[in-house]
Each structure stands twice: as C-alpha cells, then as structure tokens.
Amino acid sequence: xxxxxKGGEAAILATHDLVAETRRGDxxxxxxxxxxxxxxxxxxxxxxxxEGSLADSxxxxxxxxxxxxxxxxxxxxMRAYRTTLPRLGSSLPVDTSAMTVRRRVSATYKDxxxxxxxxxxxxxxxxxxxxxxxxxxxxxxxxxTPAEQPLDPRMPRVPDLLGDEGLMEPETPPNGDPKxxxxxxxxxxxxxxxxxxxxxxxRGDEGFLLGLAYxxxxxxxxxxxxxxxxxxxxxxxEIVPEELGFAVDVGDLTLTECQMVNQFKGSKDVAPQFTRGxxxxxGHAERKAMAMSIVDRALKxxxxxxxxxxxxxxxxxxxxxxxxxxxxxxxxxxxxPHYVDFQGELELLRRLRKELEAxxxxxxxxxxxxxANAKAGD
Amino acid sequence: MQKSVGPPxxxxxxxxxxxxxxxxxxxxxxxxxxxxxPGYQVPFGSREMPLARGxxxxxxxxxxxxxxxxxxxxxxxxxxxxTTNAVSIxxxxxxxxxxxTTEATGEASIIQTRHRIPEAPLxxxxxxxxxxxxPEPLRKLEPKEAETRKMxxxxxxxxxxxxxxxxxxxxxxxxxxxSYPVLVNGRYVMSPxxxxxxxxxxxxxxxxxxxxxxxxxxxxYAIPPWTEVKSLDFDDHPFEVQTWDExxxxxxxxxxxxxxxxxxxxxxxxxxxxxxxxxxxxxAAGHVGRLLGSETGQKLxxxxxx
Numbered sequence: 300x301x302x303x304x305k306g307g308e309a310a311i312l313a314t315h316d317l318v319a320e321t322r323r324g325d326x327x328x329x330x331x332x333x334x335x336x337x338x339x340x341x342x343x344x345x346x347x348x349x350e351g352s353l354a355d356s357x358x359x360x361x362x363x364x365x366x367x368x369x370x371x372x373x374x375x376x377m378r379a380y381r382t383t384l385p386r387l388g389s390s391l392p393v394d395t396s397a398m399t400v401r402r403r404v405s406a407t408y409k410d411x412x413x414x415x416x417x418x419x420x421x422x423x424x425x426x427x428x429x430x431x432x433x434x435x436x437x438x439x440x441x442x443x444t445p446a447e448q449p450l451d452p453r454m455p456r457v458p459d460l461l462g463d464e465g466l467m468e469p470e471t472p473p474n475g476d477p478k479x480x481x482x483x484x485x486x487x488x489x490x491x492x493x494x495x496x497x498x499x500x501x502r503g504d505e506g507f508l509l510g511l512a513y514x515x516x517x518x519x520x521x522x523x524x525x526x527x528x529x530x531x532x533x534x535x536x537e538i539v540p541e542e543l544g545f546a547v548d549v550g551d552l553t554l555t556e557c558q559m560v561n562q563f564k565g566s567k568d569v570a571p572q573f574t575r576g577x578x579x580x581x582g583h584a585e586r587k588a589m590a591m592s593i594v595d596r597a598l599k600x601x602x603x604x605x606x607x608x609x610x611x612x613x614x615x616x617x618x619x620x621x622x623x624x625x626x627x628x629x630x631x632x633x634x635x636p637h638y639v640d641f642q643g644e645l646e647l648l649r650r651l652r653k654e655l656e657a658x659x660x661x662x663x664x665x666x667x668x669x670x671a672n673a674k675a676g677d
Numbered sequence: 678m679q680k681s682v683g684p685p686x687x688x689x690x691x692x693x694x695x696x697x698x699x700x701x702x703x704x705x706x707x708x709x710x711x712x713x714x715p716g717y718q719v720p721f722g723s724r725e726m727p728l729a730r731g732x733x734x735x736x737x738x739x740x741x742x743x744x745x746x747x748x749x750x751x752x753x754x755x756x757x758x759x760t761t762n763a764v765s766i767x768x769x770x771x772x773x774x775x776x777x778t779t780e781a782t783g784e785a786s787i788i789q790t791r792h793r794i795p796e797a798p799l800x801x802x803x804x805x806x807x808x809x810x811x812p813e814p815l816r817k818l819e820p821k822e823a824e825t826r827k828m829x830x831x832x833x834x835x836x837x838x839x840x841x842x843x844x845x846x847x848x849x850x851x852x853x854x855x856s857y858p859v860l861v862n863g864r865y866v867m868s869p870x871x872x873x874x875x876x877x878x879x880x881x882x883x884x885x886x887x888x889x890x891x892x893x894x895x896x897x898y899a900i901p902p903w904t905e906v907k908s909l910d911f912d913d914h915p916f917e918v919q920t921w922d923e924x925x926x927x928x929x930x931x932x933x934x935x936x937x938x939x940x941x942x943x944x945x946x947x948x949x950x951x952x953x954x955x956x957x958x959x960x961a962a963g964h965v966g967r968l969l970g971s972e973t974g975q976k977l978x979x980x981x982x983x
Contacts, residue, residue: 307759308764310761311761311765379725379727381725382700382724382726383695383697483722483724484722485722486720486723486895486896488720489821490823624725624729625730627729627730628893629730629731629893630731631731632729632730632731635754635762635791636754636755636760636761637755638936638937638951639756639871639872639936640792640855640856640873642873642937642951643855643874643919644854645937647854651848651850651852654849
C-alpha cells in the first residue's frame with residue numbers, strides 16, 4: 300500500500316484547517332459578522348444570490364464569509380446547498396409594474412409618467428476615495444431626508460408604453476402558456492428556447508455577460524440598444540397553495556429589471572418595430588441586468604431571422620460558457636492529477652521523436668552512400 | 678495491512694447518498710436508457726453537487742443513484758486509491774452514504790474511476806462508474822452540440838475517420854493516446870473518457886456493467902456487460918496499445934500500465950504500476966521489481982518488505 304493513502308488524507312484535512320486559519324486572518328482584528336456582510340456588502344451579496352440562483356441574503360452573506368469574499372466560490376456554495384432543497388411549489392410571475400420603486404431611469408425619454416427616480420446609484424459619484432470610510436467608528440449616519448411627495452404610484456414600464464402604440468414587439472406566453480423549462484432540473488437542449496436562455500443568463504457570470512454585451516455594442520453583434528428602462532425596488536412574491544386555491548403573499552424580493560429597446564427593420568411580413576432584450580436580477584445588480592438584456596436580445600436573432608455570426612448571438616456558446624460555477628470547476632480540474640494521460644503523451648512523443656531521428660539518420664546514410672558506391676566502382 | 682474499511686456512520690443531515698430520491702429516480706431512468714442503447718449519450722438533469730464541476734460530479738451522481746447501504750465502494754483516480762480527489766470522493770460517500778469502502782478491486786461492488794480501468798479483470802455484478810469530462814467524442818471536430826447529435830443519429834462518423842487518417846498521414850500512426858474513440862455495439866462512436874488507450878481492450882466483452890457520468894455536460898452513457906466495443910482503426914493500421922521497455926520497478930509486472938516517477942533532478946526515472954492495488958497484490962504474492970528495495974521504492978510502497 301502506498302504511504303500516501305494515509306498521508307493524502309491527513310494532508311487534505313490539514314488544508315481545511317489552513318483555510319480556516321487564513322480566512323480568519325489576524326485574530327487581533329475583530330471577526331466579521333454575516334449580518335455585517337449582508338447589510339454593508341449588499342452588492343456582493345446580490346451577485347452571489349444571482350450566480351448562486353438562490354434568493355437568500357443571509358446564506359449569501361455566510362457564503363461570502365466562508366469563501367473569503369470569493370464570489371464564484373460563494374455562488375458554488377449556494378448552488379450545492381440549493382440542490383438539496385425540496386421544491387414546495389412555484390410562485391406566480393412577479394409583477395414588476397407593481398414594484399415599489401426605489402430607482403427608475405429611462406434613457407429613451409426625457410420625462411415619462413412617474414418620472415426619473417435616481418435612487419441609490421454610483422452613477423454620479425466621483426470615484427474618489429472617501430478616506431473617512433476607513434476610519435470605521437463614530438461616523439455620522441447618512442443624511443437622508445424623505446421627499447415631500449410620495450412617488451407616483453403609476454410607474455408604467457417603458458416597453459409597455461411603446462407596446463400600446465404597436466411599436467414594440469409584443470411578448471406573450473407561448474401557446475397554452477406551458478410551465479417554463481427548469482434549467483436546474485433538466486438538461487438543456489439546443490437550440491434553446493427563450494425561457495431556457497433567460498434562466499441561464501440570470502445565473503450567468505456577470506463578468507462574462509458584461510464582456511459579451513460589450514462585444515455586441517462594439518460591433519460583434521450589430522445591435523444598438525437603448526436602455527428603455529432600468530428599475531430597482533421591491534416586488535411581492537405570491538404563491539397559490541394547492542389546498543387554498545388563492546394567492547398568498549409570501550414576502551418581498553428586491554429586484555433589478557432592465558429592458559433594452561433595439562431596432563428591428565421588419566421583414567416581408569412584419570412591420571418594422573422595436574424589439575426588446577430583458578434582464579432581471581436579484582438585489583441591486585444593474586450591470587448584470589443590463590448585460591443580460593443585451594445578450595438576451597442578441598440571442599433572439601434566430602427567432603427574428605438574423606444571422607448568428609458572433610459569439611453573443613450563438614446560444615450554445617453563451618449558455619455553455621456563462622455558468623461560472625461550471626466553468627471554474629472545469630478549468631480548475633486541471634489541478635487534478637493527469638499523469639496517466641500525460642504518460643501516454645510522453646510515450647508517444649518519445650516514440651515520434653525516435654522515429655524522426657531514425658529517419659533523418661537513414662536519409663543521411665543514403666545521401667552519403669553514392670560516394671561510397673562511386674569509390675567501389677573505381 | 679487493512680484494505681477494507683467497515684461502514685462508517687452516515688451523516689443524517691443529508692438523504693442517503695446525498696441526492697434526494699426523486700433525483701436518483703431521474704438518474705436511474707437515464708441509466709436504464711443508456712444501458713438499453715449502448716454508447717448513446719442520454720441527456721439527464723445533472724444536479725449541482727458539493728464537489729466542483731470537472732471533479733467527478735457525473736460519476737458521483739451515477740454512484741449516488743446506484744449505491745445501496747450494503748455496497749462496498751472503491752474510488753480510484755489515475756488508477757490509484759491514494760490520489761487526493763479519490764480520497765475526497767471516498768470520504769464524501771463514507772459520510773453521506775455510510776457505506777464500506779475498500780481498495781481491493783475484487784471486494785468492491787462499485788468502483789468509481791477517473792482515467793483508468795483496473796488491471797485485474799472485473800467480474801459479473803460489479804459496476805464500474807467513470808467520471809467523464811467530455812462525453813462527446815466528436816466535440817473537437819465539431820463544436821456544436823446540435824450538429825454532433827445529428828452526426829450520431831445518422832451514424833455519420835466520416836469526420837472521425839478522416840482525423841485518424843490525417844494522424845497516420847502526418848505521424849505514421851494514430852497520435853491519440855487517451856480518450857481513444859470506440860465503436861460500441863456496432864452503432865455509436867463513444868468516448869471511453871480519458872482512459873489511456875492501453876485500457877481500451879478492457880472495455881469490450883467486460884463482465885461488469887460500465888456506466889459513464891458527465892456532470893457538467895449533463896450526459897450519461899453505458900456499456901452493458903458482454904458488449905462488443907471496438908477501438909477505431911484501419912485494416913492496414915490496426916489499433917495498438919502502449920508498451921514499455923521495462924516492467925514495473927516495484928512488482929515486476931510486464932502487463933500493466935506504468936506511470937513514470939522522476940527520482941532525482943538528474944533525469945533518473947522509474948516506471949511503476951499506475952494501478953496501486955494491482956501492484957500491491959503482486960508484491961504481496963512475492964513478485965519483486967528491480968527497484969523495490971531502493972530508497973524510492975521503499976518510500977512509494979511505505980516500506981513494504983522485499
């Protein structure tokens with residue numbers, strides 16, 4: 300028996316202890332609490348909820364703490380946990396037009412019913428360090444005064460406004476309104492329908508989708524999107540328990556929704572109209588929702604009869620490679636031993652080199668032979 | 678020398694073998710279909726596992742779906758029980774299934790493997806579960822899944838033969854050393870997972886059931902017992918396996934796949950069995966390799982007697 304059997308096991312256990320020690324850092328510094336992470340690192344928490352496909356800010360905070368702030372590792376923890384959870388039921392579709400809005404901006408209209416609500420955004424900050432944040436204790440609480448007037452309760456979504464005029468492609472459920480595909484329960488098949496694509500994009504890596512969206516804008520995609528509307532706020536989640544038969548409000552979710560408006564020239568049968576790209580994310584996750592909506596629109600090309608020339612337009616490319624938990628696992632599996640296969644390659648390489656050397660030697664011998672023959676003929 | 682470990686205590690916080698029963702049923706249905714259509718890749722609802730994608734999640738899901746409390750599990754990676762990921766997966770099942778584990782190939786009812794088939798012939802009733810990174814043998818030739826599925830449906834494998842032919846034209850031989858494609862039951866071209874082609878002959882007419890799980894790619898396929906499996910080749914370039922110029926330095930085996938161990942920084946190397954249990958059994962039976970008594974030999978075998 301190889302000694303390494305026991306040694307390997309002990310070494311693995313030791314890595315767990317070392318991780319725990321490294322995670323804690325200098326014990327003289329107070330340990331961070333998960334409620335601090337949840338409250339004060341909310342955008343990181345949102346990202347972990349999105350890519351971990353689980354709307355639970357407490358668990359996301361714990362995942363971030365356990366993963367030392369590594370968003371992908373934290374998302375992985377969420378995913379591995381969520382698979383063990385039973386399905387109690389499905390919610391009704393959330394109604395984002397009834398969102399309690401905290402932020403809502405449109406780039407397509409100067410003003411619109413309900414107005415532009417800037418809300419909490421970094422958009423207009425100067426990216427200058429606020430050095431007093433480093434001080435920690437004793438800072439005065441932020442000085443926020445409530446507005447005199449409550450927000451307009453009517454806050455129609457921009458694509459709905461365009462739709463009323465027939466300028467926006469209608470988005471209606473497919474025939475019979477079938478239950479949406481569940482990416483986490485069934486394997487994806489290609490070409491993938493929109494429900495599958497949107498699910499994959501919702502859990503897709505923010506950085507990857509951002510890059511794809513950027514590629515579309517720069518010309519590897521050909522769409523010119525307008526940010527029709529971005530809204531952030533709370534929506535009620537309702538379920539219909541079978542034994543009750545009516546909808547019950549089970550709580551609120553913070554969501555970011557983005558709807559991009561894109562040109563479409565129309566075709567022989569369809570009048571020119573705008574098309575939309577849709578993005579929806581847990582928490583405040585604007586960059587994610589925007590990138591998602593651009594890629595969603597790019598992937599719609601097939602239905603609209605556009606050529607799928609660029610990566611962002613190809614569903615197999617986007618869906619297979621946007622899942623960062625899968626991608627990270629497979630890239631990092633290269634750390635696992637591969638010496639059996641490597642041995643095969645080594646053996647082949649040595650054999651091919653030997654054969655080549657033998658051939659060169661043979662050719663050299665043959666090249667020198669005529670002289671020898673000539674001498675022999677003398 | 679204790680080889681088998683009796684059933685440890687199961688972690689009751691999780692369902693037996695981690696997956697819930699509905700998921701296991703879904704995986705078993707996919708497995709049944711896979712067995713019914715040998716070599717065909719069955720899509721299945723691969724779950725997220727607490728181990729990373731690419732680290733054996735397909736094999737783990739297959740094992741979790743077929744394992745019972747009375748099973749004895751062996752896990753190998755690169756042929757050895759002591760490689761870190763094999764240790765990790767064995768610990769996972771000991772914890773969530775509470776099953777007995779073993780290093781003895783003959784004692785195991787389920788063997789989960791990465792990159793190797795054990796040297797000792799498997800027997801009827803055993804299940805060999807492969808971890809598969811890329812189930813699609815045609816993927817490197819055609820990146821699109823929609824296309825490769827059509828190629829399988831039509832039995833259109835010309836592209837693969839052209840690839841093998843190009844190897845021969847360029848190198849004088851097929852330059853594929855692992856994941857060497859096979860034709861299963863005369864119908865589907867299948868990836869045997871990255872086992873060395875040395876192991877390919879063991880795939881066919883095997884007494885054991887062979888199950889393949891690709892977690893990230895969400896595919897399951899199978900080779901039922903006693904199925905014909907042919908490594909692709911040409912009449913004038915028949916399939917051949919790797920050979921070594923010397924036998925295992927520890928047990929003297931001349932019939933096993935050998936790993937190269939670098940023994941110093943001056944280029945010295947030795948070749949030892951990749952199948953650690955096979956090597957160990959041979960040594961126990963009195964076979965002695967050239968370097969068993971050497972310092973490295975002693976280190977590799979944990980000071981086994983010569």
